[in-house]
Amino acid sequence: MATPAPRPADRLILGQLLHFTGDPFAAPVDEVTRHERRGAVLLRDGRIHATGPAEALRTAHPQAEVIDHGDALILPGFVDAHAHYPQTAMIASWGKRLIDWLNTYTFPEEMRFADPAYAATIAGRYLDLLLANGTTTVTSFCTIHPASVDALFEAAEARGMAVVAGKTCMDRNAPDGLRDTAQSAYDDSRALLLKWHGRGRATYAITPRFSPTSTPEQLEALGALWGEHPDCPMQTHLSEQTEELSWVASLYPEARDYLDTYEQRGLLREGGLYGHAIWLTDRERDRLREMGAAVVHCPTSNTFIGSGLFDMAATKAAGLSVGLATDTGGGSSFSMLRTMAAAYEIGQLSGTALHPAQLLWLATEGSAGALRMGGAIGRLAPGAAADLVVLDLASTPAIAQRHAEADTLWEAVFPTIMMGDDRAVTETYVAGIARKPQVA
Template sequence: MEAMTAKSHILLGQTLSFDGDPFNDPGAPRHETRGAVVVEDGVITSTGPADTIQRPAGAQVHDYGEKLITAGFIDAHMHYPQTAMIASWGKRLIDWLNDYTFPEEARFGDRAYAQEIAARYFDLALAHGTTTSVSYATIHPESVDAYFTEAQRRGLRALTGKTCMDRNAPDDLRDTAQSAYDDSKALLETWHGRDRLGYVITPRFSPTSTPEQLEALGALWAEHTDCLMQTHISEQVEEIAWVHDLFPTARDYLDTYEAHGLLGTRALYGHAIHLTEREEARIKEVGAGLVHCPTSNTFIGSGLFETARLKSAGHRVGLATDTGGGSSFSMLRTMAAAYELSQLRGTALHPSQLMWLATCGSADVLHLRDKIGNLAPGMEADLVVLDLHSTAAIAQRAARANDIWEAVFPTIMMGDDRAISAVWVGGRPCLD
């Protein structure tokens, strides 16, 4: 990361922030055509019109012209060990896991390989404007250490946990109920709350954990209630049928977690496409987070997440790439896919809602909305600067825009890493 002597910085350009949730309040977005973000010691101290903002003496000025400054993107569900096998052809979920995922994840007991892929993942994520990632690791403690070590070196806010599996996985990827508890606890005690890092208790999903392992991880979560817990739920109909066969006395898929202490407000449930009425009601009741993974849902053929309906019903929803089941490291492409899937459900998500999902919405499900995801005083200065004219196709459409949303939408739909003009992490530029 680039060394800089100045502790105070002023970023100038268009700015986008949120005073609330645009799904509930269309007036929540705040756009300045010539705005400023003041950063001191890694924290945003003020935002507003550039001509009225109080400028600290000696601050270094970074003028981005007409480019758009917003909070860095937050990827709320991904698998960094699958970085090298992204875009593997043509499988349904269970086949895809067996043919591609498990063989690759078996390599992560090699600390050097885990470190190589962790560095590659963060290079790719930052190049696409993602400043916070929530990842599954593998069963190997080395995979957790590699991810956190690399994130810490870069000053990133990052979260992960050892992925626990004690059945229905290859021999070299299975642990036990006791080792899952012991390894997770040791890693949690080493990494959780260290610098900008957070540990996430991580059963992969019910089919790969015995009731005994789910019970052990539920007990660990009860002992460390400030941690998040992440898992998968109701991604594909075949998976749901498999869960029913494995847990014949459970009321539904969610009950396989609920019965073992793995339902709570700090839970993150990835996919959640085919939830029953009872599951939706219980998740809403406890305030758990749902994480929408649209490029993965289309790539693996899982189904259509109902973003607008679930938000209208009061659910907390974040957005994620789900790499490598997801087919892109880009949260811009992920927003575009969320728009396309919502269209198939009969609702056109507004550009402000898409940008909110990738920033404030994801921060909310991570219980980090007081730290990241918005341009506001007191927030950590993780920022992305978007070039709204990054390609000829985007530029010619943006030139006809009548407002900021017509200018932003072409970048959401057609943008990629070329649209990422600058990235700031903890108040320092790492891509500029």
């Protein structure tokens, strides 16, 4: 009989702790935040076993391995709720709005993912860039090629990461080589779903790109697939640019609005993830709330491609679930810190100054909740995955000099949100294992 492998030793991760007991958009910040000036997270078997004062946990668990991050701030790993990993190599491409940007940059790059080796190279590169920036969970579109889905899930599995992803489906208004059909979209998506959904930390997302690149028949086929597998999420795009709204209206003249193009075909309910959602009507906003769907704010993408200003205050006041996302490569950074900074700037332009607690919550528990993974990721709480990011709050001279003047926790954290990058990430833990790569 083989000798059982020894259980990995408990590990204590020491530093400042910050976690939430509620939504800081719905309650005063001080009522729903908890700060432990000298705290610890006890990791066991890939999960958080306990949190609390460092000395108390060290006394209670004297055999635990101790990793002391000093004054660094320990948070749940960041959760990126909407991205396009196939656009990694063409991030920061100049000078286009959405439709021209897709035709000029995105579609030619996505054609390359017909090569499984290229897909595997970019998938590994992309996830390492995320880990370098403290992101431990991502929701990503792939391409129409099933191998692009396999590549991302395989790369995530090798790193122990939780990933939500799916084959991007398009059967019109896309170049030769990037179109499937209603039937092949259903068949390919179903096969990939059965292969990956629930395997380890993989979650399959049914993925029509958006209404302009799918015929009504394809949307109906994917709606039928979602009805057969309601535990899967469904991700798509909604109301990103005004030109897009006009295009959708011309393609779907019978629809009441953009959201209705999905709703009529079984693609609106709980588990739906709708990226951007800038130009919503009151009906759309109300219907999204009634159905328990979530929208995802992509601030660096919205400014980079000139889409518009997402109204966070109105969206949260309407009772919608909101996630936060880089939307790379339309988004101009792989960093959720930079994404939080952009969300703050858009809030200012929209007349609402987002509190640092609200920004951090959006990047962790808010996005986790949008993915219906609240409690499993995005939290410093017993039972949650041991996915952590450790932030140096004085990572550069500019940040350090401002940090030195801080009188409160939020004054200490905010400069890193506004000016931080991968240099601020001391370590990234995935299922309790240190995973921050050294990205050249």
